[in-house]
Amino acid sequence: MRSGPGRGRGATVLDAVRAVAVVFGGSAVALAGAAAAIASTIRALSRGRRPAAWASLALLATVAYAARLVPWMRSWGATADERNMALPGDVAVPDPALRTTRAVSIGAPPERVWPWLAQIGQERGGFYSYEWLENLAGCRMRNADAVHPEWQQRRVGETVMLHPARGMPVSLFEPGRAFGIEGWGVYALESEPGGRGTRLLARTRVGRRGEAVFYAALVELPHFVMERKMLLGIKRRAERAPEGAAGDPALR
DSSP: OOOOTTTTOOOOHHHHHHHHHHHHHHHHHHHHHHHHHHHHHHHHHHTTOOOOHHHHHHHHHHHHIIIIIHHHHHTTTOOHHHHHSOOTTGGGSSSOSEEEEEEEEESSOHHHHHHHHHTOBTTTTBOSSOHHHHHHTTOOOOOOSSBOGGGSOOOTTOEEEEETTEEEEEEEEETTTEEEETTTEEEEEEEOTTSSOEEEEEEEEEOSHHHHHHIIIIIHHHHHHHHHHHHHHHHHHHHHSOGGGTTSTTBO
16 A cells, blocks of 8 residues: 555644745736736826836736636636536535636546546555645645555545645545535546446535635635646546456556
């Protein structure tokens, strides 16, 4: 049995600080830049002057991000029906202030996709995302390229580690169907017609207004970048598994 990458190695305060800087740093810099551009523009206009070129460009980029990029990120890969359909775990946040639904088609049946999803976690198979970026944040991540039988079960309330210093509890675990992480989202599998393909859906629902503002300002962009790569990482691994290994892919 292979030990998880973070097992047995405690996180330091420096690890935690580095994680916060890497995860939120880019969004914080962009937010500060947008605020500075708005302040500079208001100041210039109040004095009857033309706004500085950098401020105008920054404002244009901010508007483009909010009007075009954000809607695309929140529905990446998902159809209109998938964005509106009910998924397991939705009842946990019945009236979300902010919601995202992302999806990817996988050329493999759900029974070949589920084992990869079931073993996500820093202490297990990783998240199949940008490992180098996660490790820059001190996650000590190592993405699995094989399904491990000992990592196929979770209990509701059990902690899924994201970093040696931080984890989130399992909110939902329906083998072959859905895996939910409290405060993070739910991943659900839907069979495509004919049963030979799978739609992997990722749903995040943020409830309170303050939490939604925090999410939109600092969390949304890095969450999208990493989650998109994760969905594609699961797709690549499931499609690579031998056709005859359905239900028992690449077991080691």
